[in-house]
Amino acid sequence: MKLEGVELRRIAMPLVSPFRTSFGTTTVREAVLVRVVADGAEGWGECVAMADPLYSSEYADAATQVLGRFLVPALAASGPLKAHRVAPALAAFQGHRMAKAALETAVLDAELRAQGRPLADELGAVRDRVPCGVSVGIMDSVPELLDAVEEYLDAGYVRIKLKIEPGWDVEPVAAVRERFGDALALQVDANAAYTLADAPRLARLDAFGLLLIEQPLPEEDVLGHAALARRISTPVCLDESITSARAAADAITLGACAIVNVKPGRVGGYLEARRVHDVCAAHGVPVWCGGMLETGIGRAANLALAALPGFTLPGDTSGSDRYYRTDITEPFVVRDGHLDVPAGPGTGVDPLAGELAQVTRSTQWLPA
Numbered sequence: 006m007k008l009e010g011v012e013l014r015r016i017a018m019p020l021v022s023p024f025r026t027s028f029g030t031t032t033v034r035e036a037v038l039v040r041v042v043a044d045g046a047e048g049w050g051e052c053v054a055m056a057d058p059l060y061s062s063e064y065a066d067a068a069t070q071v072l073g074r075f076l077v078p079a080l081a082a083s084g085p086l087k088a089h090r091v092a093p094a095l096a097a098f099q100g101h102r103m104a105k106a107a108l109e110t111a112v113l114d115a116e117l118r119a120q121g122r123p124l125a126d127e128l129g130a131v132r133d134r135v136p137c138g139v140s141v142g143i144m145d146s147v148p149e150l151l152d153a154v155e156e157y158l159d160a161g162y163v164r165i166k167l168k169i170e171p172g173w174d175v176e177p178v179a180a181v182r183e184r185f186g187d188a189l190a191l192q193v194d195a196n197a198a199y200t201l202a203d204a205p206r207l208a209r210l211d212a213f214g215l216l217l218i219e220q221p222l223p224e225e226d227v228l229g230h231a232a233l234a235r236r237i238s239t240p241v242c243l244d245e246s247i248t249s250a251r252a253a254a255d256a257i258t259l260g261a262c263a264i265v266n267v268k269p270g271r272v273g274g275y276l277e278a279r280r281v282h283d284v285c286a287a288h289g290v291p292v293w294c295g296g297m298l299e300t301g302i303g304r305a306a307n308l309a310l311a312a313l314p315g316f317t318l319p320g321d322t323s324g325s326d327r328y329y330r331t332d333i334t335e336p337f338v339v340r341d342g343h344l345d346v347p348a349g350p351g352t353g354v355d356p357l358a359g360e361l362a363q364v365t366r367s368t369q370w371l372p373a
């Protein structure tokens with residue numbers, strides 16, 4: 006295919022309720038949408054960088070800049086447009102994986118649409134629907150948390166993830182276990198809020214039969230996670246630390262994780278995400294698909310990935326109404342605790358023009 010141009014679109018979508026994690030509170034999801042036009046076909050990618058560099062070093066303004074100034078020009082200069090050639094064409098630029106992922110996804114979507122092939126098939130999906138978990142933010146009180154969890158369980162979610170931080174860990178976990186029983190699939194996510202010195206406190210979570218504890222220590226503290234894993238019985242899962250298939254192989258070899266959260270944006274795209282899946286599968290390490298408060302555009306692609314055989318744990322792939330009153334695609338609706346994997350060409354979803362216009366803050370067209 007020949008690239009005609011790339012549109013960068015900044016959007017801002019209010020969340021149905023504030024989402025608090027150990028690194029901050031999100032009330033409006035700002036994101037960058039990438040639309041690639043090639044040979045008359047178009048494809049979409051959603052950049053998961055947040056408004057502020059709190060989860061990772063990337064943020065939406067920087068992603069917009071690096072795409073416009075470096076990544077799109079490099080792609081335009083790189084010869085025939087093919088999804089598998091995007092990462093090599095951008096490899097000279099350090100980092101900016103979320104920006105690179107969005108561009109590669111848009112190219113992949115355009116290519117697959119032109120061929121009439123679904124992303125799920127391209128990635129190697131083996132399921133038509135995937136079980137859905139939900140991530141529950143830090144709340145002002147335990148009763149408020151219990152109400153939120155109850156609502157999600159009533160909506161059919163098959164696994165609950167509680168966000169934790171120092172001061173909001175053992176007590177809320179104990180309360181949820183007590184109220185909803187031992188059969189509830191329950192896990193926690195610290196977003197790097199602890200240090201190894203907190204090991205005794207984190208070991209108290211062992212009593213609650215959690216599926217996993219996600220990213221308790223800082224991104225770069227892989228050895229710390231290995232040391233922690235020897236001191237607690239809850240399986241350690243890594244998120245922020247896993248920036249590539251190589252990082253996954255290292256972390257597994259070092260004993261730093263028994264489970265991996267795969268987020269395509271964090272590792273530079275769906276093709277690398279599949280390699281992370283493959284590395285983990287080769288080591289017998291289960292994976293699950295993370296979420297970054299995506300709109301329907303990013304969610305559709307995540308569902309394709311979550312349908313791969315190594316994704317044996319429910320992911321943070323929730324229904325549209327968990328995030329937004331109005332999504333920018335046809336809404337994803339959880340039925341019987343599952344979401345359908347889109348079956349149409351590419352990601353299988355199209356943005357709805359009216360809804361998209363409502364949330365658009367700016368657009369920029371970059372001719373090839």
Ligand code: NPG
Nearest residue numbers: 060140196295296297298299321323
């Ligand atoms: O369901 O999309 C979702 C949110 C899941 O908790 C979730 N995401 O640390 O994994 C995380 C967290 C996150 C959200 C991280 C937004 C960064 C941005």
